[in-house]
Amino acid sequence: MIEIKNLSKTFNSKSSEVKALKNINLQINKGEIFGIIGLSGAGKSTLIRTINRLEEPTEGSIIIEGKDITKLDKTDLRNTRKEIGMIFQHFNLLSSRTVFQNIAFPLEINGYDKNYIEKRVNELLKVVELTDKKNAYPSQLSGGQKQRVAIARALADNPKILLCDEATSALDPKTTKAILNLLKKIQKEFNLTVVLITHQMEVIKEVCNRVAIIEAGKIIELNTVEEIFARPKTNTAKAFISHIHRSSEGEIIYPTTPGSTVIKLGYLGDSSKKPIISSLIRNFDIDINILSGDIDELQSTSVGNLLIQVMGNNEEKEKAFEWIKEQNIDLEVIWNG
Ligand SMILES: Nc1ncnc2c1ncn2[C@@H]1O[C@H](COP(=O)(O)OP(=O)(O)OP(=O)(O)O)[C@@H](O)[C@H]1O
Ligand SMILES: [Mg+2]
Numbered sequence: 633m634i635e636i637k638n639l640s641k642t643f644n645s646k647s648s649e650v651k652a653l654k655n656i657n658l659q660i661n662k663g664e665i666f667g668i669i670g671l672s673g674a675g676k677s678t679l680i681r682t683i684n685r686l687e688e689p690t691e692g693s694i695i696i697e698g699k700d701i702t703k704l705d706k707t708d709l710r711n712t713r714k715e716i717g718m719i720f721q722h723f724n725l726l727s728s729r730t731v732f733q734n735i736a737f738p739l740e741i742n743g744y745d746k747n748y749i750e751k752r753v754n755e756l757l758k759v760v761e762l763t764d765k766k767n768a769y770p771s772q773l774s775g776g777q778k779q780r781v782a783i784a785r786a787l788a789d790n791p792k793i794l795l796c797d798e799a800t801s802a803l804d805p806k807t808t809k810a811i812l813n814l815l816k817k818i819q820k821e822f823n824l825t826v827v828l829i830t831h832q833m834e835v836i837k838e839v840c841n842r843v844a845i846i847e848a849g850k851i852i853e854l855n856t857v858e859e860i861f862a863r864p865k866t867n868t869a870k871a872f873i874s875h876i877h878r879s880s881e882g883e884i885i886y887p888t889t890p891g892s893t894v895i896k897l898g899y900l901g902d903s904s905k906k907p908i909i910s911s912l913i914r915n916f917d918i919d920i921n922i923l924s925g926d927i928d929e930l931q932s933t934s935v936g937n938l939l940i941q942v943m944g945n946n947e948e949k950e951k952a953f954e955w956i957k958e959q960n961i962d963l964e965v966i967w968n969g
Pocket of ligand 2: 676677678
């Protein structure tokens, strides 16, 4: 388990002071894929880099498996770092070394003998499906292949934790999916704890168990991925997940046609598969206009968020709304004209 307590980080320079992290408290469970999402400059990289002390915290502690890593001396820190692998947006491979030599690099540094390194690297090449590229140089690889090399290198010394800083941000959607699937696979196979940073909710949706939203150096919302999608609380969370059109201030945008009612429907699980809209039109004397929204397929369930304009007489509308609620669908009246 990774426990982050009262963590703050301030960058000081002659002319300015940037409070990049402000009193972060977070517990990441063993064996989970924990996502951290936020806009550019929110503090994501600073936060993940404090976990292996690439960045020194200004205040607070980071406790990994009961050990406060902010208190470790150089030797202990070096040993602890062996248990933490990291991958980056731009892969950070050594261009003068082959795929094999890149993956071997941390093992050489950590003093393993040649035979072991040979065996271990060949194993890892199989895990990331790059055996046929073992003698290629990074410049001869695609982005996805480069990230596979970086993943193999991060796994070389059998870490317990894998930190991913925007690991798929430089990749196209299809390659992103393949890399995320690889991360899921290795998480299971090696029982890793994965901390994953991204600015894309698609990535969170695909692989994470829980997610924290970071804004201006603070965690403003933290929950399971299902809960965040079904019932986002902050405007930032809503903006990240929802396909409902909003203004830059986070206000929902809708038409105010006299006599119409605008409702927001939110549903989790099975109900998103039911043909709700067509049932409504068939069973009640109302007209419906879908304004915005979508259904998100999560790993374990699906979540729908729809904004709808309903026209008809009040009695019929009320009956329809009652029926909606009976279907276990969250209904919020946004506007009544
Ligand atoms: N070494 C540094 N010196 C001074 N300020 C820094 C340093 N590193 C980061 N910052 C500042 O700290 C804040 C958080 O930066 P950070 O890189 O953690 O954001 P981020 O969420 O990773 O953004 P992005 O999505 O663009 O990568 C920013 O205001 C940034 O300018
Ligand atoms: Mg960053």
